[in-house]
Amino acid sequence: MCGIVGYLGEKNTKEILLEGLKELEYRGYDSAGIAVLQEGEFSNYKAVGKLKNLEEKTKDFITDKFAVGIGHTRWATHGKPTELNAHPHLGESSYVVHNGIIENYAKLKEDLIGNGIKFLSQTDTEVIIHQFEKNLKTEADEFKAFSKTISELEGAYATLIVTKSLPDTIFFAKHGSPMLVGINDENEKFFASSDSPLIGHAKEVNYFEDGDYGYVTKNEIKIFDAQGKERQVNFIPLKVDKLSAQKDGYRFFMEKEIYEQSDVISDTLLGRLSDDEIIFEELDTKLFDGINEIKLCACGTSYHSALSASYMFERYSKVRCSVEIASEFRYRQPIMNKDTLFVVISQSGETADTLETLKMAKKAGLKTLVICNVDNSSMVREANASILTRAGIEKGVASTKAFATQVTVFWMLSLYVAKLKNSMNTQELKHQINLLREIPLSVKVTDEMHERIKRLSKRYLHGHGFFFIGRDIFYPLALEGALKLKEISYLHAEGYPSGEMKHGPIALADPELFTIALLPQHLLYEKSKSNVEELSARDSTICAISALEFDKADDFIQINQCKDYMLEFFEMMIVVQLLSLEVSIRLGNDVDMPRNLAKSVTVE
Template identity: 70%
Template sequence: MCGIVGYIGKREIKSQLIEGLRELEYRGYDSAGIAVMQSGKIDSFKAVGKLTNLDNKTKNFLTDGLGVGIGHTRWATHGKPTELNAHPHMGDYSYVVHNGIIENYREIKSELENCGVNFLSQTDTEVIVHLFEKEYEHYKDTFAAFKATIERLEGAYAVLLITQKTPDTIYFARKGSPMIIGKNSENEVFFASSDAPLIGEAKEVAYMEDGTIGYATPDSIYTEPHTLQFVPLSGDKLTAQKGGYRFFMEKEIYEQYEVMSDTMIGRVLDNEISFEEIDENFLDGISRIKLCACGTSYHAALVSSYLFERLSKLPVQVEIASEFRYKEPLLTKDTLFIVISQSGETADTLEALKMAKHAGLKTLAICNVDNSSIVRLADTTILTRAGIEKGVASTKAFATQVMVLWMLSLYFGKRCGVLEDSQINKELDAIGHVPTVLKNALDIHEKCKRLSKRYLHGHGFFFIGRDIFYPLALEGALKLKEISYLHAEGYPAGEMKHGPIALADAELFTIALMPKTLLYDKTKSNVEELSARDSTILAISPEIFDLADDFILTHNHNHPMLEFFEMMVVEQLLAMEIAIRLGNDVDMPRNLAKSVTVE
């Protein structure tokens, strides 16, 4: 995920910006840059790689007195990680930094090129600064030009822009990508894409709402159409980083729709999936896939086994890493070995990867942490871009793993020649709707909070589902176990009558995943069997189910994966609210660690 910082004040601006970017390093990046304006003059510096390279480039540059500055850490999406593609991007007299994706940038770029504008980079971001300067020629007013520019943009963005036409001002806009503004009693103004750079600097912060646009000077901050609501920023880094949420887990559930966009950026194109990380010939000689992971990542692997066989027509085997190491597995070189890990340090998964490497298999890692052990060892890596996840019970890491695997199944299907264009377009259309589905699913939070008080006792939970909703049932049960310490099991819905249904009674809670787009009637029959044995039923479905004791109504969707992601959020919220009512620390559940570095 890219990171943004901005500053208005009298401190040494370069150091202020770079230190702010350092607080955002955890998000991952491959280049960085800053632009500083004093007395109407702009100096800009960029470097590929880590911030130490930017430090070296700017070691002889210092500021003194009032000025403004913007900075950015970039994760390459449109265009390779080069200095030309790094932010800030410049026009004739303005600079811009941007997080997100401009979906209609090709149209705008073509229009500007026809007007004689020369582009230096391969990015979508550069169109913003050139469009702004073109609009300024028309309006002769900087804010009017900035508003006209933002109105043209389609997609998700957080934007900071500075221009020599108004040397003491930073213009900003936010839609679908986070942006925070802070201030203090010294008339300093701060911008950042998360709390971390603002702690210890700003006394008050405002979390911009979607659609906010405005500008800041040393004397004032103006926004429209939303008014900024400033709240005190805690000096405690952990508390402040929660952004007003009760727990990191809650914050991370709410971040899922934003990080999902980051996961998709540069990979979901108009008519195909693209992974720059994978060489053109990577699949040569591959006729099967073996996935290996632990815990939540194992559940993501199980989901993908349905998707790979359905969309790529490749046989798939899923292994629990801790078992795989000791079963003397048969490893053939026509197998692509995929490991999945949030931290990249999971000991069992790392050892399984070493076995696959030793056997001469091609290896692919799906991971959230760059430069981790698994990333360094695998032949190639796809980063999930979920950002730092502090809650021990994984939420957004799981969501982004599933998304990467879904995209990968499409990518393989196209490369293997087994998918028609119409099928690919149908899947791409569904993928494009996932961030909105994740955001809308949050509307059910209050219902989950109210229902949670009815599920604090009893002798256990069954989470049941079919097809891809079976691994989701496993994941829902795991979430509940991890943070509430209540017994829960996930089962394929059709397996209940093969033994588990013997446990059914009024004190057994059944969480039934009943998607309308996939095997609804079959699942309904299985739930009816449990209801007949007096099990207490909580149905999660877009279709009203009369026999349910409790019901969470989801939205109607036209694709099973959209139902999957909405029900995933419901499971996460329900588990969290039950655990909170029980008085548990959901971020640090007993006996668990975030990164399991021992077998």
Template identity: 40%
Template sequence: MCGIIGILGKDEVTDRLVEGLRRLEYRGYDSAGVSTIVDGHIERRRAEGKLDNLAKTLSADPLTGRVGIAHTRWATHGAPTTSNAHPHATLEVSLVHNGIIENFKELREELQASGRSFESQTDTEVAAHLISREIEAGATPEQAVSRSLKRLRGAFALAILFRQHPDLLIGARLGSPLVIGYGDGETYLGSDAIALAPLTQRIAYLEEGDWVVITRDKVSIYDRNDKPVDRPITVSGVTGALIDKGNHRHFMQKEIFEQPVVVAQTLGAYLRPLEEQVALPALPFDLAEIRRISIVACGTSYYAGMVAKYWIEQLARVPVELDIASEFRYRAPVLEEGGMALFISQSGETADTLAALRHAAENGQKTAVVVNVASSSMAREADLVLPTHAGPEIGVASTKAFTCQLGVLAAFAANLARARGRLDAAEEKRIVNLLAEVPAAMNAALAHDAAIEEMAPVIAKARDVLYMGRGPDYPLALEGALKLKEISYIHAEGYAAGELKHGPIALIDENVPVIVMAPSGPLFEKTVSNMQEVQARGGQVVLISDPEGLRAAAEDCLATIEMPHVDAFIAPMVYAIPVQLLAYHVAVAKGTDVDQPRNLAKSVTVE
């Protein structure tokens, strides 16, 4: 994830801004920059690559100022170049941004039509121009930010400087975390408490939709309706720790709620909205020549691969074999010439998956990895690296890594289909637009958190729970059952809905809740038919569907969880949210160790 730090200080701020960025390096980045106000002008220094490059730039061309913002960027919209690096600026404002602005293309076209020029390919620059346009029309900084925020759709955090107001800093948060730090005669903004730890431990977390106005003697926080609000100041306790939980009870909860942002950032690295195309990193081999794909993974990553099998075979018409990594080598798989092996791992160090990668490479397969750690063993050894940009995932039960994997795999499937001549421009445009909808749909899914929490104690009483779905939602049933097992210790199983009557239906009674994932669409009626077989035998059903599906099938259900209406292609990414939240709240209700469940480790580095 990108990193933000801002300082409204008593003394020079540049060195401290860079030090704050160094504390955010764990998030990963490929460019960095700093901006201050000097003698009534906005000044910037930016550099590609690591912070050492920015430090050299600053050494050669020092930057003064007592107010400033700084940023580490993972490239999403636009390559990791100096011109695309943050901060972005106009004559009047400079700002840094985490997350993604989903409607940037239409805003950019509007701004260009009014005569404004852009110097980058980023989505971020539209925010700078929107705010600047308001100021040039006579608005105050507060009015300009308030009006501009209402034009932006997506998940983002912003920190903004104003040329004419060197004693002012404004921040905003929607989906992406932003922290206020209270110092001795100074005030700060940061992505998290880690960036601010050397400066202060007195912090306040902005809530969803908040924006904050910071002057040298006052901090004023407003909610999404521009009404003044108070947010509690807490003592962070962060010293040398890499990550904190923010204002969440557990890391897993924090990581669930980070998904709109990290999935947006991941998709941003693979989508080209202006060109309406899906892109991959530079390919060391020709995808058009791939005749068969073997997908290999463990646990949650395996279920991500299971969804990818549906996508790849439907879009690209390339046959896919799916293997559990610990079984792959031992079944002596047939690895033919022209094949590619695709490995999925959060850490990139999973022992079974790494061994399987080496086995495939030794047998002449092209290799690709979907990993969250770009410096991992798998990333170093594979022919092609497809990073997920999920940021560090601390909770043992994978959440944001899973949905980021799905985002990468969806992009890969579309790219493969285009390479094989099975994806025309119109269909590729449709897929780009669908994937661009995912972060907002995830935000809508997260809005039902309280309702899921309310029903969790009912599920917490169960000894056994079944999950069911059809098509790409079948892997989500397996993933939902795994999540519940991992952190609540309730026995749970996932089934293809049509398989229930081939044996598992014998388990159904009034004491076995059945979680049904049934988005409206081509498979809805068949899934509901299977669900009704459960209800006819006294089974207690929790139906997860969109408004259309709930209107048609919610009768006689124990409970329902409403999801936004989305296309079937992206439904697995959105429907991951409720199964994660359900497992989380059930585990909390049972009082288990959510972040470190018994017997489990985050990275499995032994067979």
């Protein structure tokens, strides 16, 4: 959510900034803007809505000399999505862009207003630039004014400032929100919230640590830590394939990413399966010494993968497992025992609530592990150990392949722990490993399957809601199916355990209530079937997903016959993803950038 780009160099600054913002569109935004300082003068453009509106506004703006520029895509937190609230924000002679939330902005704003400063926006960000310019009047130079300003801010932020008095400088600071700087052989400098805007421009990148601040000029990069001590720049090669960030003929990135799941799961499994054991070279087995409980903590889709994992850890590893919603866990004063392995899950590795729970666990002395898709992310750097899911760039806001690879990693990890704890015999372990090898085939999307779901989707565009229901590990999948549908179609959907319907929700059953029933052949089929029959008897419209035909269903989506319920899990995952996709497309929605949502949630 929210995206930052910055550039210092002699090329087409406007185009570099706009291209960078386009690469950050997947994070979610409702307005965008750029500010360019060229030959001592600022040019500033803002627009509400899609980036094409900003492109239209800047079509006659030319940048062909040395310039410094900053850009931003905003996801509204303080103040509505308007041009005045869009970044960059202006002071008397400076501009700022900012991701995160300044928690003490109200107090700073009150003091600034008392000093005669007039605010144009409703945002927390605007206080940063006015505070900076206030400090310019009392400090010896611009960098000291910037340093003092950063020390006065509370909350989470990644921020860039440019000012007229230093036309070849960009000031930066990072605390809690992601940001990196890149360089190339031409000594150009690039800033961004993630790798993708830098691909094709920067050759090497430095990922900032929390508390880092400093400045870049034509000739130098200066980084200071939270204590004000200068530290070495740590450049590493930027190795990302830009082709993976293109649609390749698919209608939406989400559709492409559903189809990619077979390949990325193969990558997730690569080098981690032998005939009779799971191999995680990145893990030290001592991580599990003295561990009697695994606590999983995440948000959104990652929370659903964690719920799925809890069934596998207790069933296969025989280790007590609990699952926490990160935004709740942070504030409830939880009991944290040192015999607990604390595992956080995040696609981006930057999710604010989850990152803070990780810091809490470390402070409490717990061993920590992160399951993540992004190397060098904040969580990967913070945790004792990490497992990368290898899902590649995921640009659709509604996560698909991240969920699939997370569940795959957890299946492997539960077997890895099972071997360490001697809780599974060798024959069963070999059987489970052979099942893992079959996942890539299970998630291949066939034309026949997709066409069936596309045709069926036209029957599910109205009504007063959806129930996705499943038992056991299919309950988290029901939650995930409901989340996918509500995220991109804006239709009301809820996930429930099948057996819970009779404890209240069944009161809603009627022909306009659509029930998406997950009926695995190899796990509690008869019990789940009975629950669906209860809904059918009350005239709910039933769409059954199963390998076995169900005569009480109004619609039936048949999956392949599978050897095990876990393979059924992955086949049904594909079905609910495609169903959500096709319903949303029929409703005319922007599948990749649903309203009000952001890809990387870096605020509370």
